[in-house]
Amino acid sequence: MKIEVNGININYEVHGQGPELVLIHGFGGNLTYWEPQVRAFSQKFRVITYDQRGCGQSGQPQSSFRMGDLVEELHQLMIALKVDKAYLLGFSQGGAIALLTAVKHPEMVRALVMSSSSTEFATVATREQKEMAANMVALLEKDGTTRFAEMFTNMNFSPGLKERSPAVWERYYRMLLSGRPETLIGITEASLEAPPPPPDITKLKCPVFFIQ
Template sequence: MPSIVTNGIRTHYEIHGSGPALIFASGLGGTGAYWAPQVEAFSNDFTVVTYDQRGAGKSEHPAGPYSIEMLADDLQALIAALHLDRPVLIGHSTGGAIGQCLAARAPHLLAGMLLYASWAKSDAHFNWCFRMRRALLEGTSLEEYVHGSALFLYPPEHVRTHAERLSPALLASVANFPARETVLHRIDAIMAHDASAQLAKIQVPVWVVCAQDDILTPPYQSRLLAEGIPGAQLQVVAQGGHSFSETETDTFNRIVLAFLSRIGLAHTDLPVIEARS
């Protein structure tokens, strides 16, 4: 994975394929590796860019505090440094929050945006979830933290049927886990996020996507996002949890392709999944 200095930190990124640019921004974990199924699916027809965020993966982990606005600064600097011409942003959870800030402040920077399992403003439910994750991080082993966090990401049926694969992968992630203080800074940034007053400034095409059984950012969060962004479309899928790009990969990829087709960047013979306004 190459690296480049952007906004004062060294940022690791990957570029695959050629064609219209898609840049993928991850959730709390913040690593580009999260998007491996999408890299494989879209790099034949698009320039697919993934990256590790500040405080995540192989990018630098500077001292905090962090904010979503700071992470948006980082992404804006990366887009400029890589000379990406109006990429489409696909943002998961925290990545979607980053996209909200970026699109509101720089409306001509992006060609479109798909906000997946994201939220515009923290509320009691959201903060209670992250209070629990903070408590796990501060008071237990990293092994227990990654397993506890997984319960927020995956629906029960997926955990039941994939535990033998999931658990070793979660344990392996501990070897490269950031310092606890760094993750706490990222959690603080997430809990402080409030873009509700900025949503009306977003002028790019937006598709808001979530799963009905997402317990971390429930569907009402996506409805509020879609209601606040002019012209935004809402798509709610039946199942898949907070990480349904992983648990229901084919469904998620079809939605991305339908969105790209809707904004004129792709042609597909697949039935278009209708979104709701």
């Protein structure tokens, strides 16, 4: 299904019944990342997954990929879907989106789960981080997602997983391979801009659970 959010057609899915649970994918991903979790969580929750701007089957934005834009996108999506209050679960970049949403709109968040994420995910501050980001942009401009998908999949899994669980490795790799280079470049370049101030976590009004 698709719904217009801030002028962009956002692709989303809804499964199950119960309290709302919004699952937010990470950098380079799309809503298919959550398929195993949706099967489990939809037995007790109304699970909402979506493709962020420029990802999966959602539209490509004319505006930027700054973290503030991604946070407002989630906020407006929840309003459009008439979600008054939800549990938020975000992976990697999705965890940062969930955290900032909970800080900015605490009245809309029942609880927050951040998996493999950070409060400073949108910030590229050190020289080493800037060089890594610049190298990633160069790689995407030269080869598209081909080399990026393999490199990033190996970075996100423990050594040897490809041999132990080839189906898991392949599913994640194929998801990254299907990504749009212009989106990945846009997100990476946005992270090279002046970093936003750290979130004021004292404004959180809900339980928070970190998974590393």
